[in-house]
Amino acid sequence: MTTTIENAPEPTEEATRTPVLRSLVRQLGPALRLVLVATVVLGLVYPAVVWGISRVPGLSGHAEGSVSASGSSSLIGIDPVPANPGADPWFHLRPSASAPETATAGLGPADPSTSGGSNLATTADKLAQAVAERRSVIAGREGVAPAAVPDDAVTASASGVDPDISPDYAALQVPRVARVTGLPEAQVRALVAEATDGRVLGVLGEPTVNTSELNAALLVARPGLR
Amino acid sequence: MSDTAAGLLQLLVLLVLLAAAWRPLGDWMARVYTAEGHWRVERAIYRIGRVDPDSDQRASTYALAILAFSFVGVLLVYVIQRVQGFLPLDATAGGDAKGAVDPSVAFNTAISFVTNTNWQSYVPESTMSHVSNAVALAVQNFLSAAVGMAVAVALVRGFVRSRSGRIGNAWVDIVRGTVRVLLPMATVLAVVLVACGVVMSLRTGITLTAADGSTHAAAIGPVASQEAIKELGTNGGGILNANSAHPFENPNGGTNLLEILAMLLIPVALTRTFGRMVGDLRQGVSLLAVMTILWGGMLAVIWAAEAHAPAVTGGGMEGKETRFGIPSSALFADSTTGTSTGAVNSLHDSYTAFGGGGTLLNMLFGELSPGGVGTGLYSILVIAIIAVFLAGLMVGRTPELLGKSLGRREVTCAAIVVLVMPALVLLGTGAAVVLPGTSDALTNSGPHGLSEVFYAFASAANNNGSAFGGLTVTSPFFQIALAAAMLLGRFLPILAVLALAGLLSAQPRREASAGTLRTGTPLFAGLVTATVVLVSAITFLPALALSPIAEGLVATAQIGALP
Amino acid sequence: MTSSVLTPPSGTGTPPERAHGAGRAVAAGAFRPRALLEALPLALRKFDPRVQLRNPVMFVVWVGSVVVTVAAIVDPSVFAWLVAVWLWLTVLFANLAESVAEGRGKAQADALRRTRTGTVARREDGTEVPATELRPGDRVVVEAGMTIPGDGDVVEGIATVDESAITGESAPVVRESGGDRSAVTGGTTVLSDRIVVAVTAKPGESFVDRMIALVEGAQRQKTPNEIALSILLSALTIVFLLAVVSLQPMAVYSGSPQSLVVLVALLVCLIPTTIGALLSAIGIAGMDRLVQRNVLATSGRAVEAAGDVSTLLLDKTGTITYGNRRATALHPVGVPDDELARLARLASLADGTPEGRSVVELCAERFGLPAEASADEARAEFVPFSATTRMSGVDVAGPDGTTVAVRKGAVASVLAWLDEHGAIDPADHERVRRIAEEISSRGGTPLVCGQVAGSRALLGGAIELSDVVKPGIAERFADLRAMGIRTVMVTGDNPVTARAIGDQAGVDEVLAEATPEDKLALIRREQKGGRLVAMTGDGTNDAPALAQADVGVAMNTGTTAAKEAGSMVDLDSDPTKLIGIVEVGKQLLVTRGALTTFSVANDLAKYFAILPAMFAALYPQLGLLNVMGLATPESAILSAVVFNALIIIALIPLALRGVRFRPVSSEQMLRRNLLIYGVGGVLVPFLAIPLIDLVVRLIPGIG
Numbered sequence A: 001m002t003t004t005i006e007n008a009p010e011p012t013e014e015a016t017r018t019p020v021l022r023s024l025v026r027q028l029g030p031a032l033r034l035v036l037v038a039t040v041v042l043g044l045v046y047p048a049v050v051w052g053i054s055r056v057p058g059l060s061g062h063a064e065g066s067v068s069a070s071g072s073s074s075l076i077g078i079d080p081v082p083a084n085p086g087a088d089p090w091f092h093l094r095p096s097a098s099a100p101e102t103a104t105a106g107l108g109p110a111d112p113s114t115s116g117g118s119n120l121a122t123t124a125d126k127l128a129q130a131v132a133e134r135r136s137v138i139a140g141r142e143g144v145a146p147a148a149v150p151d152d153a154v155t156a157s158a159s160g161v162d163p164d165i166s167p168d169y170a171a172l173q174v175p176r177v178a179r180v181t182g183l184p185e186a187q188v189r190a191l192v193a194e195a196t197d198g199r200v201l202g203v204l205g206e207p208t209v210n211t212s213e214l215n216a217a218l219l220v221a222r223p224g225l226r
Numbered sequence B: 001m002s003d004t005a006a007g008l009l010q011l012l013v014l015l016v017l018l019a020a021a022w023r024p025l026g027d028w029m030a031r032v033y034t035a036e037g038h039w040r041v042e043r044a045i046y047r048i049g050r051v052d053p054d055s056d057q058r059a060s061t062y063a064l065a066i067l068a069f070s071f072v073g074v075l076l077v078y079v080i081q082r083v084q085g086f087l088p089l090d091a092t093a094g095g096d097a098k099g100a101v102d103p104s105v106a107f108n109t110a111i112s113f114v115t116n117t118n119w120q121s122y123v124p125e126s127t128m129s130h131v132s133n134a135v136a137l138a139v140q141n142f143l144s145a146a147v148g149m150a151v152a153v154a155l156v157r158g159f160v161r162s163r164s165g166r167i168g169n170a171w172v173d174i175v176r177g178t179v180r181v182l183l184p185m186a187t188v189l190a191v192v193l194v195a196c197g198v199v200m201s202l203r204t205g206i207t208l209t210a211a212d213g214s215t216h217a218a219a220i221g222p223v224a225s226q227e228a229i230k231e232l233g234t235n236g237g238g239i240l241n242a243n244s245a246h247p248f249e250n251p252n253g254g255t256n257l258l259e260i261l262a263m264l265l266i267p268v269a270l271t272r273t274f275g276r277m278v279g280d281l282r283q284g285v286s287l288l289a290v291m292t293i294l295w296g297g298m299l300a301v302i303w304a305a306e307a308h309a310p311a312v313t314g315g316g317m318e319g320k321e322t323r324f325g326i327p328s329s330a331l332f333a334d335s336t337t338g339t340s341t342g343a344v345n346s347l348h349d350s351y352t353a354f355g356g357g358g359t360l361l362n363m364l365f366g367e368l369s370p371g372g373v374g375t376g377l378y379s380i381l382v383i384a385i386i387a388v389f390l391a392g393l394m395v396g397r398t399p400e401l402l403g404k405s406l407g408r409r410e411v412t413c414a415a416i417v418v419l420v421m422p423a424l425v426l427l428g429t430g431a432a433v434v435l436p437g438t439s440d441a442l443t444n445s446g447p448h449g450l451s452e453v454f455y456a457f458a459s460a461a462n463n464n465g466s467a468f469g470g471l472t473v474t475s476p477f478f479q480i481a482l483a484a485a486m487l488l489g490r491f492l493p494i495l496a497v498l499a500l501a502g503l504l505s506a507q508p509r510r511e512a513s514a515g516t517l518r519t520g521t522p523l524f525a526g527l528v529t530a531t532v533v534l535v536s537a538i539t540f541l542p543a544l545a546l547s548p549i550a551e552g553l554v555a556t557a558q559i560g561a562l563p
Numbered sequence C: 001m002t003s004s005v006l007t008p009p010s011g012t013g014t015p016p017e018r019a020h021g022a023g024r025a026v027a028a029g030a031f032r033p034r035a036l037l038e039a040l041p042l043a044l045r046k047f048d049p050r051v052q053l054r055n056p057v058m059f060v061v062w063v064g065s066v067v068v069t070v071a072a073i074v075d076p077s078v079f080a081w082l083v084a085v086w087l088w089l090t091v092l093f094a095n096l097a098e099s100v101a102e103g104r105g106k107a108q109a110d111a112l113r114r115t116r117t118g119t120v121a122r123r124e125d126g127t128e129v130p131a132t133e134l135r136p137g138d139r140v141v142v143e144a145g146m147t148i149p150g151d152g153d154v155v156e157g158i159a160t161v162d163e164s165a166i167t168g169e170s171a172p173v174v175r176e177s178g179g180d181r182s183a184v185t186g187g188t189t190v191l192s193d194r195i196v197v198a199v200t201a202k203p204g205e206s207f208v209d210r211m212i213a214l215v216e217g218a219q220r221q222k223t224p225n226e227i228a229l230s231i232l233l234s235a236l237t238i239v240f241l242l243a244v245v246s247l248q249p250m251a252v253y254s255g256s257p258q259s260l261v262v263l264v265a266l267l268v269c270l271i272p273t274t275i276g277a278l279l280s281a282i283g284i285a286g287m288d289r290l291v292q293r294n295v296l297a298t299s300g301r302a303v304e305a306a307g308d309v310s311t312l313l314l315d316k317t318g319t320i321t322y323g324n325r326r327a328t329a330l331h332p333v334g335v336p337d338d339e340l341a342r343l344a345r346l347a348s349l350a351d352g353t354p355e356g357r358s359v360v361e362l363c364a365e366r367f368g369l370p371a372e373a374s375a376d377e378a379r380a381e382f383v384p385f386s387a388t389t390r391m392s393g394v395d396v397a398g399p400d401g402t403t404v405a406v407r408k409g410a411v412a413s414v415l416a417w418l419d420e421h422g423a424i425d426p427a428d429h430e431r432v433r434r435i436a437e438e439i440s441s442r443g444g445t446p447l448v449c450g451q452v453a454g455s456r457a458l459l460g461g462a463i464e465l466s467d468v469v470k471p472g473i474a475e476r477f478a479d480l481r482a483m484g485i486r487t488v489m490v491t492g493d494n495p496v497t498a499r500a501i502g503d504q505a506g507v508d509e510v511l512a513e514a515t516p517e518d519k520l521a522l523i524r525r526e527q528k529g530g531r532l533v534a535m536t537g538d539g540t541n542d543a544p545a546l547a548q549a550d551v552g553v554a555m556n557t558g559t560t561a562a563k564e565a566g567s568m569v570d571l572d573s574d575p576t577k578l579i580g581i582v583e584v585g586k587q588l589l590v591t592r593g594a595l596t597t598f599s600v601a602n603d604l605a606k607y608f609a610i611l612p613a614m615f616a617a618l619y620p621q622l623g624l625l626n627v628m629g630l631a632t633p634e635s636a637i638l639s640a641v642v643f644n645a646l647i648i649i650a651l652i653p654l655a656l657r658g659v660r661f662r663p664v665s666s667e668q669m670l671r672r673n674l675l676i677y678g679v680g681g682v683l684v685p686f687l688a689i690p691l692i693d694l695v696v697r698l699i700p701g702i703g
Helices: A013-054 A125-142 A166-179 A183-195 A211-223 B003-034 B040-049 B057-080 B103-114 B130-160 B169-194 B223-232 B253-278 B281-307 B325-338 B353-364 B377-396 B408-434 B446-461 B476-506 B522-559 C017-019 C034-038 C040-045 C056-074 C078-116 C205-214 C226-255 C260-270 C274-293 C300-308 C337-348 C354-367 C411-421 C426-441 C473-482 C495-505 C517-529 C541-546 C560-565 C579-613 C620-625 C633-657 C666-696
Strands: A209-210 B205-209 B214-218 C120-123 C127-132 C139-143 C154-156 C158-162 C171-177 C194-197 C295-297 C309-315 C328-334 C381-382 C392-395 C403-409 C445-453 C458-468 C487-490 C509-511 C532-537 C549-553 C568-570
Touching: A013 B040, A013 B057, A013 B130, A013 B169, A013 B223, A125 A166, A125 C194, A166 A183, A166 A209, A166 A211, A183 A209, A183 A211, A209 A211, A211 C487, B003 B169, B003 B253, B003 B281, B040 B169, B057 B103, B057 B130, B057 B169, B057 C205, B103 B130, B103 B476, B130 B169, B130 B253, B130 B377, B130 B476, B169 B223, B169 B253, B169 C579, B214 C040, B223 B253, B253 B325, B253 B377, B253 C154, B281 B325, B281 B353, B281 B377, B281 B522, B325 B353, B353 B446, B353 B522, B377 B408, B377 B476, B377 B522, B377 C226, B377 C579, B377 C666, B408 B446, B408 B476, B408 C017, B408 C226, B446 B476, B446 B522, B446 C226, B476 C495, B522 C226, B522 C620, B522 C666, C017 C056, C017 C337, C034 C040, C034 C078, C040 C078, C056 C078, C056 C226, C056 C274, C078 C260, C078 C633, C158 C194, C171 C445, C226 C260, C226 C274, C226 C300, C226 C579, C260 C579, C260 C633, C274 C295, C274 C300, C274 C579, C274 C633, C295 C300, C300 C309, C300 C532, C300 C549, C300 C579, C309 C517, C309 C579, C328 C337, C328 C354, C328 C426, C337 C354, C337 C392, C337 C403, C337 C445, C337 C458, C354 C458, C392 C411, C403 C411, C411 C426, C411 C445, C411 C458, C426 C445, C473 C487, C473 C495, C487 C495, C487 C517, C495 C509, C509 C517, C517 C541, C532 C541, C532 C579, C541 C549, C541 C560, C549 C560, C549 C579, C579 C620, C579 C633, C579 C666, C633 C666
Parallel strands: C309 C487, C309 C532, C487 C509, C532 C549, C549 C568
Antiparallel strands: B205 B214, C120 C127, C120 C139, C139 C194, C154 C194, C158 C171, C295 C568, C328 C458, C381 C392, C392 C403, C403 C445, C445 C458
């Protein structure tokens, strides 16, 4: 890094090393002190201030994970397992990579203590098999042709705790939910519509149906579902 | 509204917001780095640090300051991770103590965060305590970004100053970048994110009840404060493993756009800062044009590839969140790889061959579209030097850029910067794939498996930090090799750039004449764009041919559709 | 600017259109294909690895050739042997390029060397010593017919000297002691008289020695831009080395390890061999182009600096205008036009001065009068100019036996003479004076012309003499301006006159009433603004400015001090040439940049040839990249290697001649060169490699 003056006698290795090292050491003092100041300001004060502001009523609910009185979070989706598999009253979420090994192709409750996806390539045989398996399971569950099952239903989300499904997948499940819960299809559709969010500001993101809200609403309509 | 139409409108919204912020933010940063006076709080910091804020440093001193600052940073981050077990908030969602971070992970992580890479060779929910995240990692999110901006500004000063040899004061640049730019912006963004639904909790876990009545422990933490700076500082390291795909970090389309905006904001506005500082705004505009063309081009590639993903593996929705779908995921993926951020809202490993290849190529361009905070600007200036050197010869003069002639030593520095990244990526990938353990570390086999390794080294050497997550990188080889790639990929270019800044600053600034190759023109922008594409293409084509290209062509042939 | 070349007085300075006309491309050096054959022995000697090591790019090819040859011996196949042969040919072609360039200087050097050998010097005391033993300060006597033994200054006497051995100019020149015409060059011959020369050069460091070394390229040092470019090329070579080295493990991982032959072939095709092979030839040829223009640069650095010049200091006289004032107009007073023309011609017929001749020429041109004297006129008595009369003319026999006196000269003198011999209308008096004043204010010189026949005086009018700007010079300056070069005219004239000429020639700035100190100050001022300055000079008092200028071109007719101070010597002593020198410098850089761009752009097509070939067995789908439809993997790789070698040979003429250079703006030039060498560089191999493949596929074992 040092600028050498042309034609100057070649300095010995010792001579060149010492000043650089010494200069480096000279910079270490300020460096350490400034990093420590930064640690206090940026590592303690900054998050504390943001946390403090997040305690403002209206913000604090979001800040703690949007957990409702029923204990569910609209932010995190956990696939409910029916007490009686033959009579499945729930709207199901997308498969999760963190679902237990025993679950069929990731169709089962995720583990929200860690998040993540499958990382399988679109060209991976393993993914093609899983998708085919999920497709046939879901098609059987809903009583539709495999081709009718939408993509989000057969693919694991990135987080593993995606609370949302596409309106298509929700619509696919309405007849079964209505049948099992005994609610009129129209009422179930209305619940779905209530749990549906359009794109933010009409253009940002995708329309979604929040399964946490939807299943919670089902529970309100039919308290005995558990 | 169709997906595509909504996606295009969303793109428009992003571009309008960026355009609106470009001028005030760019001008503000130019003032920050050229103002004479110090703020009172800054004076206090200088007093504590015992530095003279008014001394103008030579390139060597500036570089040593940056090195010392980063070295101390690495030490501190390492130590905090190792002692986190003795500090509060050290529990998993389930309430177990996380304990000290494993030495090799702590070492890799310390380097990763100080180099602005934020490569995470650990699962945050089970490894990193809230204190480590906030007090060690998030602090480096600020500081490494401030260092990047400082180096970029030092290089710009090299162009601006005449017969000086001095390039500013590293401490002042770091402090001002933090105090006047990053901290205010991060605070505002963090609050906005909280308002939009991002969590900010001091708890380590919450218990959630599913509809069926079962209870589940979910990890939670002080996300918003770190989320804001991880995007603004183009860092990318999340508190949660799924990163910005996690609903706690990125709960809806609105936060998604804010986070994308935050990544692009400073790198884009720095082009304005550059133009302002050199006294010719067109210079900045032409660099911005290059960045926009590359970023836009890769967005088109990634978006189109994902939109045509094979139905047999789920039509591209594997590894993507429902609320983002394909357009918002592609936009995020393009921006995170184009800015060296490395945060993800979808899993790049599950992208199609060409979509994932696009994110890979975005990094292989050298992180300059628009690149990381500061790093993007100095990287593109170095490429501009290479382009101007060849083009300058072609107009029959000793090449010069902004009145500084590009001679032997300047070209040597530029060549080093350009050489380091390909050397690290190619040698690292080559070494990794012949190691016997590597095939076990891969989630996918065949060309995609090669992509996973290739992506890892591209990400580390470019200080991006995103991953084809299927690669397990906990082996000593990967921990050390990737740490080396991050370290060398960060500091060798910085040293060369600062040396370059010193050389340029020492030169007299020549006036432009009709014979000078004019920069800041569309022709110049085209030339720089072509240089970026051609250089990365001819460097990486063989490796790309065996990974995404082979994967894509084979898949195309098999299913008769674009993968 | 005084030119001492003994040519007809009107012919001072070469008209610019003869040497290198306005807007014309830089003159091309001839290239004969036979030169390749002649350079072969030298090229073969360059296979020495120590020679190759000087050029990192070609050294990689050399090592690759050795590796492939060994591989071909160990595991022989037609393919391996053909690749080996073509790699060696690549090295050979690179050697040839350099040898041809060097060879062109060799003939010239040999001729120069002959001038040195066997010269004997005679000291003032009469003792004789070999020329090679002379030391600076020795004084030697040179008489008619003797060769001057070494560089030096004439300290005694005056002589005509034949400098054709050095300059190629057959007209002898005058050399005399003192003043600006005192320098003599070793190897030139004294034609008349006797001079004493004080030797100034050490043995082996004379002008001729330096010239020999330069034209042979023996002491060629890399120029700053060349070094910077070499660094970039080395960096590219390293990148490709890494790309190929890392490809093998990836190929192994993918299940298709590649043979050494194929990997080396890929590497050689990727590294910038085209520019690597031609780089030194371009440099030597650039120097050679200057030598062909009879300009000798003391270093390649100076040639490059010439390309960077942004300010040209040009002397008015000899460079911008002809050396002498010329008659440009006739202003009759009281007589018809043709009458004044008749008088003016008559008064000037016997006047051999440039001014006198220019009057005759003007009359011939405008009034169709004969340019030569008739037999009658030739008998007329010439009255020469004298300081007392301040006029000249002829006395001719009148029709009635009287003598008719025709005179032209200074206004006051001629008018007084006419008044003395007859009555002149005072009004005409006044008119002619007014005209004379007008002429003066334009920067011209007025002459008055009249006739006295017996007691009859006739006032003809005024002849306007003025500086004449050389034809084409204004366009030339406009070209320079387009290239971003400012021109400054330097003259001893007063500001009014200087401005008038400057405007006519279209210079950007005028330095009037210039002293050597003014020149030096101007150069410093320009350099302070970061501009490189070029100038010409010949006098001893020019030496400081010549030394200060970034490119100082000393006239060969100038003093030793001037020649020592300058970075170039123009053997023709033609100051106009400065403009051409700038173009040669620019052309040198353009050629390097263009061929580098071409070389790198070639790589894309080579990838499309080689990558599908390498991995076709593994991923047949990669065949999609075989857009050129090459027959087999072997033919594809071989075709790329052959193309890579042949393109060197194909570009040798371009490297030697230099890329066509036009004085246009940098933007236009860049656009043009990017289109030709950038886009062209991408496309050419896409066309050429399939053509080569058509032949290569016929080889058994390949197709």
